[in-house]
Ligand code: GDP
């Protein structure tokens with residue numbers, strides 16, 4: 001069956017912008033995937049001819065997930081149902097404590113985690129990624145969801161690693 005990719009990160013890092021870009025040619029699909037709720041948005045992306053499912057989530061605060069347990073629970077379910085997690089961070093704000101908390105939270109699932117530095121347009125890769133290495137998630141993908149830079153190439157790489 002189709003691989004499932006969950007988009008996770010704190011609010012405003014660009015998850016929904018990425019979701020829309022990945023699913024641009026297709027409407028969000030819910031009915032095809034029984035058991036999935038409408039509280040998370042599902043769509044279909046494609047690498048070449050190969051379809052995958054992408055899940056947008058409401059975002060994690062990285063602070064006290066008790067603040068919005070319902071939201072945190074939705075994200076948890078999305079992660080559990082996924083084959084890989086795309087963990088988005090914002091290259092313009094740089095690394096925030098919330099990102100580190102989310103990284104810690106994500107590790108407990110034992111899913112492949114792919115770090116993506118978004119909003120990278122107009123920046124040098126080395127400069128925009130430097131501080132994110134301390135999260136211990138390896139080489140980040142560097143993208144601009146808004147402009148489309150490196151988006152499909154990154155997904156191609158991630159999906160071929162599954
Ligand atoms: P979400 O809360 O993680 O879903 O983030 P959104 O997709 O709603 O985006 C939050 C804001 O960041 C919006 O104003 C987007 O237009 C902006 N944004 C998203 N991706 C990019 C990007 O690649 N570059 C820039 N400059 N802004 C972006």
Ligand code: MG
Pocket residue numbers: 015016017057058
């Ligand atoms: Mg969103």
